Amino acid sequence: MIRRTCLGAAGLLAAASASADWAINMPRGVTELSAETHDLHMQVFYWCCAIAVVVFGAMIWSLIRHRKSRGVEPAKFSHSMTAEVIWTVIPIIILLLMAVPAAETLIKLEDSRKPDLTVIVTGYQWKWHYAYQGEDVAFYSTLARASADARRKNSGIDPFTVDNYLLDVDRPLVVPKGAKVRILLTSNDVLHAWWVPDLAIKKDAIPGFFNETFFRAIETGVFRGQCAELCGMDHGYMPIVVEVVEPEAFVAWLASEKDAAAKLASAN
Amino acid sequence: MVSAVTDAHGHGKDRGQDHGHDHHGPAKGWRRWLYATNHKDIGTMYLVFSGLMFFIGGTMALVIRSELFTPGLQFVAPNVFNQMTTMHALIMVFGAVMPAFVGLANWMIPMMIGAPDMALPRMNNWSFWILPAAFSILMSTLFMPGGAPAGGWTMYPPLVLQTGDAFPFLIFSVHLMGLSSIMGAINVIVTIINMRTPEMSLLKMPMFVWTWLITAYLLIAVMPVLAGAVTMLLTDQFFGTSFFLAAGGGDPVMFQHIFWFFGHPEVYIMILPAFGVVSEIIPTFARKPLFGHDSMVYAASSIAFLSFIVWAHHMFTVGMPLTGQLFFMFATMLIAVPTGVKVFNWTATMWKGAMTFETPMLFSLAFLFLFTIGGFSGLMLAVVSSDIQYHDSYFVVAHFHYVLVPGSIFGIMAAVYYWLPKWTGHMYNEKLGQVHFWLSTIFVNVTFFPMHFLGLAGMPRRIPDYSTQFTDFNSIASIGAIGFGISQLLFVYIVVQCVRKRGSRASDTVWENPKGLEWTVPSPAPYHTFTQPPHVGAGAAFS
Ligand code: HEM
Ligand SMILES: [Cu+2]
Numbered sequence: 001m002i003r004r005t006c007l008g009a010a011g012l013l014a015a016a017s018a019s020a021d022w023a024i025n026m027p028r029g030v031t032e033l034s035a036e037t038h039d040l041h042m043q044v045f046y047w048c049c050a051i052a053v054v055v056f057g058a059m060i061w062s063l064i065r066h067r068k069s070r071g072v073e074p075a076k077f078s079h080s081m082t083a084e085v086i087w088t089v090i091p092i093i094i095l096l097l098m099a100v101p102a103a104e105t106l107i108k109l110e111d112s113r114k115p116d117l118t119v120i121v122t123g124y125q126w127k128w129h130y131a132y133q134g135e136d137v138a139f140y141s142t143l144a145r146a147s148a149d150a151r152r153k154n155s156g157i158d159p160f161t162v163d164n165y166l167l168d169v170d171r172p173l174v175v176p177k178g179a180k181v182r183i184l185l186t187s188n189d190v191l192h193a194w195w196v197p198d199l200a201i202k203k204d205a206i207p208g209f210f211n212e213t214f215f216r217a218i219e220t221g222v223f224r225g226q227c228a229e230l231c232g233m234d235h236g237y238m239p240i241v242v243e244v245v246e247p248e249a250f251v252a253w254l255a256s257e258k259d260a261a262a263k264l265a266s267a268n
Numbered sequence: 269m270v271s272a273v274t275d276a277h278g279h280g281k282d283r284g285q286d287h288g289h290d291h292h293g294p295a296k297g298w299r300r301w302l303y304a305t306n307h308k309d310i311g312t313m314y315l316v317f318s319g320l321m322f323f324i325g326g327t328m329a330l331v332i333r334s335e336l337f338t339p340g341l342q343f344v345a346p347n348v349f350n351q352m353t354t355m356h357a358l359i360m361v362f363g364a365v366m367p368a369f370v371g372l373a374n375w376m377i378p379m380m381i382g383a384p385d386m387a388l389p390r391m392n393n394w395s396f397w398i399l400p401a402a403f404s405i406l407m408s409t410l411f412m413p414g415g416a417p418a419g420g421w422t423m424y425p426p427l428v429l430q431t432g433d434a435f436p437f438l439i440f441s442v443h444l445m446g447l448s449s450i451m452g453a454i455n456v457i458v459t460i461i462n463m464r465t466p467e468m469s470l471l472k473m474p475m476f477v478w479t480w481l482i483t484a485y486l487l488i489a490v491m492p493v494l495a496g497a498v499t500m501l502l503t504d505q506f507f508g509t510s511f512f513l514a515a516g517g518g519d520p521v522m523f524q525h526i527f528w529f530f531g532h533p534e535v536y537i538m539i540l541p542a543f544g545v546v547s548e549i550i551p552t553f554a555r556k557p558l559f560g561h562d563s564m565v566y567a568a569s570s571i572a573f574l575s576f577i578v579w580a581h582h583m584f585t586v587g588m589p590l591t592g593q594l595f596f597m598f599a600t601m602l603i604a605v606p607t608g609v610k611v612f613n614w615t616a617t618m619w620k621g622a623m624t625f626e627t628p629m630l631f632s633l634a635f636l637f638l639f640t641i642g643g644f645s646g647l648m649l650a651v652v653s654s655d656i657q658y659h660d661s662y663f664v665v666a667h668f669h670y671v672l673v674p675g676s677i678f679g680i681m682a683a684v685y686y687w688l689p690k691w692t693g694h695m696y697n698e699k700l701g702q703v704h705f706w707l708s709t710i711f712v713n714v715t716f717f718p719m720h721f722l723g724l725a726g727m728p729r730r731i732p733d734y735s736t737q738f739t740d741f742n743s744i745a746s747i748g749a750i751g752f753g754i755s756q757l758l759f760v761y762i763v764v765q766c767v768r769k770r771g772s773r774a775s776d777t778v779w780e781n782p783k784g785l786e787w788t789v790p791s792p793a794p795y796h797t798f799t800q801p802p803h804v805g806a807g808a809a810f811s
């Protein structure tokens with residue numbers, strides 16, 4: 001017990017020092033659209049803050065000033081056309097100001113024309129399958145072994161000692177930096193959803209249908225996400241890892257994967 | 269109509285409120301409740317039932333929050349965790365919030381419009397007694413092979429079709445809940461339309477009556493849609509249809525469209541009566557008439573209308589045509605306008621009033637602040653590209669708990685504190701009431717505010733275990749949840765003490781000069797009130 005507590009405390013410290021892991025806001029992400037989405041999110045949030053200051057300000061003012069204990073006499077008014085028109089029209093104007101950039105970003109989000117690379121992503125209970133279209137490279141991506149061991153009920157393994165607990169896979173999706181990657185999504189059984197916050201995409205995987213989405217990462221790195229649609233018992237255990245690499249590295253990776261696939265095929 | 273009924277009882281001449289109606293008093297023992305047709309008795313049963321469900325659903329929430337206190341799996345297996353989230357939501361939505369409002373409607377609507385009872389008392393008995401049956405069936409699934417339903421309260425296929433033996437019981441219990449709601453709604457509409465005291469025109473009706481009238485129409489419109497959706501699930505499972513199965517030419521997404529066509533009006537079903545409650549309470553404690561009574565009616569009606577054309581904002585990630593997404597985004601943003609009008613009108617009601625802060629007022633004020641925060645996150649969720657990030661994350665969990673707990677549930681608690689002295693004839697313990705208020709308000713924020721951060725940082729909803737960077741906020745939320753749960757025991761204590769007549773005697777008006785017909789009858793309200801239509805006099809000026 002004491003050992004576990006110590007481990008936990010140490011883990012907490014480690015997590016706190018790796019402060020990049022500790023977030024309270026939507027990430028800006030690594031695509032142009034993820035940054036734009038983040039900015040839009042902040043813009044709407046600031047509008048809400050501004051409205052909150054006015055509305056809550058009025059309420060608090062009233063709570064302080066208009067209390068019986070100050071000996072005030074209640075006023076008698078019960079309507080005012082002017083006031084009501086003002087607080088109908090001003091919100092409409094604010095909403096219009098929000099709606100325009102919101103629509104602009106949405107239109108960009110839907111433009112999945114001319115991809116450089118297409119990956120067919122299939123959801124399974126409870127793993128992902130990735131197939132590079134036209135490339136003969138395909139594989140399953142499942143929860144990494146260390147997480148899978150630690151996640152069992154009362155496993156005795158402290159999650160804080162596991163790297164990227166529940167957010168690590170055996171084989172990540174590898175894509176080149178700068179390429180427009182189209183994701184074609186479907187499912188083999190129930191609904192799933194493919195979500196990577198840093199890429200600002202989330203799309204449902206629906207059995208019998210294909211859904212389309214895309215991203216163009218402008219930085220290399222490893223980006224993690226999770227299934228976002230309840231898909232049964234192990235819904236919490238089918239993470240997504242996308243590794244964005246330099247284009248040359250991607251070409252090399254793809255070649256070695258094809259090689260390995262060919263060897264496997266001839267061996268059979 | 270009213271007098272005809274009374275005549276049949278042979279009191280043609282002498283129909284005062286307070287003459288001896290011995291043979292009209294409550295029946296003795298269990299018959300009083302099983303055969304109940306009196307609106308007050310049925311209202312009480314609804315409220316007690318709702319309270320019971322609130323604690324059962326709350327216990328499930330505490331199982332969820334205990335498991336999520338730290339990373340790693342400690343208490344329940346993942347499938348049990350999913351059963352808890354599913355059952356928690358179904359019980360809270362259909363068992364706690366909706367019946368509580370029907371209970372308030374039963375108690376208060378006849379007393380607010382000067383009617384002797386609900387229009388259809390025997391149906392009223394049915395619509396209540398169906399509920400214990402429905403929830404016994406639903407909760408019995410916890411003990412069935414394969415366990416309780418675990419596919420989420422939204423029951424999306426194909427996942428829900430993987431439910432074990434519980435599946436047909438789930439569908440049947442949802443049918444029963446729908447039946448109960450529809451009968452309750454019909455009763456409310458017929459009562460309000462036909463049984464108002466003649467002097468009360470529609471626009472003179474109190475806000476609580478108005479919001480319930482609108483709610484009742486929403487119920488009648490959408491509960492059959494839910495029934496249709498779950499029936500299609502049933503036939504897909506057992507009778508070889510393929511409404512939602514791609515392999516047979518169906519479409520799983522169609523279920524979501526149908527479900528949310530019910531689901532979005534449903535969320536307004538759970539908040540409109542709370543709007544009504546708050547609109548009654550704030551004027552009383554601000555000692556000033558409700559600001560913009562008529563525009564409040566129009567705002568509630570527009571909200572109800574708009575709620576039918578925004579459903580797909582729950583489905584922005586299913587892959588819809590661009591124009592569809594734009595339409596649903598704009599329509600959803602538009603709802604913020606009438607919602608804003610309501611908030612501004614409540615503020616204007618307080619403005620230049622002479623406020624005091626008894627427990628019902630405190631809960632109404634917390635409603636005002638915290639529901640508005642839920643409205644802000646709602647507005648953020650309406651923006652499609654941001655919603656792509658928020659959807660199915662804890663941000664959504666934060667949003668709907670802000671509108672439902674300090675929204676709907678605080679509305680219910682405010683109503684109970686406000687009218688309890690009228691029901692029991694005794695005051696509740698004001699000091700304890702305020703303690704209950706502060707504990708609830710603090711813990712509700714401790715529980716749900718950090719969930720915004722979790723969602724934005726990328727934590728999906730409906731997961732039993734999470735990555736270590738989400739630990740701190742989850743622990744805080746769990747502590748808040750346990751605190752909130754324990755605080756509600758205080759609420760039970762306060763109510764029980766009041767029912768046991770432990771407080772001082774309440775006057776007929778209870779509060780300082782409140783408006784409304786319910787305050788013109790004695791406290792406690794006699795078993796039969798308004799056996800003859802009252803005048804809408806100075807005691808009930810609404811204009
Ligand atoms: C200003 C008004 C509101 C707006 C604009 C709004 C908007 C939204 C949106 C866009 C979502 C979908 C989020 C997602 O899943 O990605 C949502 C979810 C939800 N909202 Fe609201 N909302 C508002 C008020 C309310 C009210 C008053 C209630 C109930 C009292 C409510 C209850 C819910 C619930 C229960 C969900 C989640 C359902 C689920 O997925 O399980 N909302 N809201
Ligand atoms: Cu999933």
Ligand SMILES: [Cu+2]
Binds near residue numbers: 531532578579581582
């Ligand atoms: Cu909605």
